Amino acid sequence: MTRPDDTPRLDPAQIPAYREQGYTVVRGLVPPSDLETWTARLADIVEGRVEPSEGMLVMKDVMVAKGAVNPGSRMEAIAKVQDYERDPVLDTYTTHPAILGCVEQLIGENVMTIHTMLINKPPNVDGRHPLHQDLLYFPFRPADRIVASWTALEEVTKENGCLVVVPGSHKGELLEHGNPEWEHLNGGYFGVREVDDAMGERVHLEMAPGDTVFFHPILLHGSGRNRTQGFRRAISAHYAQVDVTWQWTSQEFAGRNYRIVSGEHAGEFWQGERNTDSPINPLDYLPGGEATRR
Numbered sequence: 001m002t003r004p005d006d007t008p009r010l011d012p013a014q015i016p017a018y019r020e021q022g023y024t025v026v027r028g029l030v031p032p033s034d035l036e037t038w039t040a041r042l043a044d045i046v047e048g049r050v051e052p053s054e055g056m057l058v059m060k061d062v063m064v065a066k067g068a069v070n071p072g073s074r075m076e077a078i079a080k081v082q083d084y085e086r087d088p089v090l091d092t093y094t095t096h097p098a099i100l101g102c103v104e105q106l107i108g109e110n111v112m113t114i115h116t117m118l119i120n121k122p123p124n125v126d127g128r129h130p131l132h133q134d135l136l137y138f139p140f141r142p143a144d145r146i147v148a149s150w151t152a153l154e155e156v157t158k159e160n161g162c163l164v165v166v167p168g169s170h171k172g173e174l175l176e177h178g179n180p181e182w183e184h185l186n187g188g189y190f191g192v193r194e195v196d197d198a199m200g201e202r203v204h205l206e207m208a209p210g211d212t213v214f215f216h217p218i219l220l221h222g223s224g225r226n227r228t229q230g231f232r233r234a235i236s237a238h239y240a241q242v243d244v245t246w247q248w249t250s251q252e253f254a255g256r257n258y259r260i261v262s263g264e265h266a267g268e269f270w271q272g273e274r275n276t277d278s279p280i281n282p283l284d285y286l287p288g289g290e291a292t293r294r
């Protein structure tokens with residue numbers, strides 16, 4: 001059974017800061033040896049030495065897919081690897097005791113994973129991610145019982161496209177999203193339709209390898225372009241406390257299994273009811289009717 005260890009990872013002051021700001025960064029949370037393991041596995045998958053696990057999506061950057069740039073290597077072609085939970089090496093992220101410990105401090109004990117992803121920002125592509133709210137993609141409520149963890153696999157800076165957040169924006173509502181009119185936008189990278197200065201100041205989260213940011217699913221966030229010749233890679237997962245309810249009218253994800261990763265039911269799948277008579281229609285937040293799958 002996987003359990004977070006008992007070491008408190010978040011400084012007690014970080015919990016109220018998270019409630020107030022919608023995010024908190026834990027410096028040096030993950031040791032370099034773990035980061036190296038995940039980065040090497042990503043390379044093995046992208047470079048064809050390891051088969052992608054069942055259900056895994058390995059997505060090319062749109063500029064590469066359209067032939068707008070010629071990548072110098074396979075890693076330069078990839079925007080993200082999604083749904084890695086069946087990969088035994090990458091999945092050690094979702095059950096990492098330090099990550100789980102923080103997640104449980106923020107949303108309570110007994111959690112499941114609801115989304116997993118590695119994000120690559122190679123050089124020479126646009127690669128921007130417009131400001132958005134991740135709750136758009138999730139059928140579970142209340143939002144306060146969901147949290148994202150995002151760990152830098154290498155130095156992330158303003159220059160290479162670090163995350164940008166709008167502190168306090170998680171206190172608002174889920175907003176309407178759409179496709180910004182950018183020439184090159186990766187599939188599923190939706191953005192909030194109307195972003196104005198009243199939403200607050202944007203903060204760039206520059207992070208060292210192993211630093212991890214935990215953020216609320218209503219927090220407005222995105223990321224800029226990588227203007228360096230290196231990569232900007234990160235590994236992330238979304239967690240929900242098992243005591244959430246399914247509140248989507250949509251059948252999308254209705255057949256998906258959500259795996260519990262801590263507590264007495266660790267290893268089992270979430271058994272909550274998927275009541276598609278629920279009040280929330282995800283397409284209300286995505287006029288144009290595109291699928292919400294990223």
Ligand SMILES: O=C(O)CCC(=O)C(=O)O
Nearest residue numbers: 119129134221222223234
């Ligand atoms: O890593 C990035 O550049 C953005 C990731 C992100 O915002 C997301 O996946 O929701």
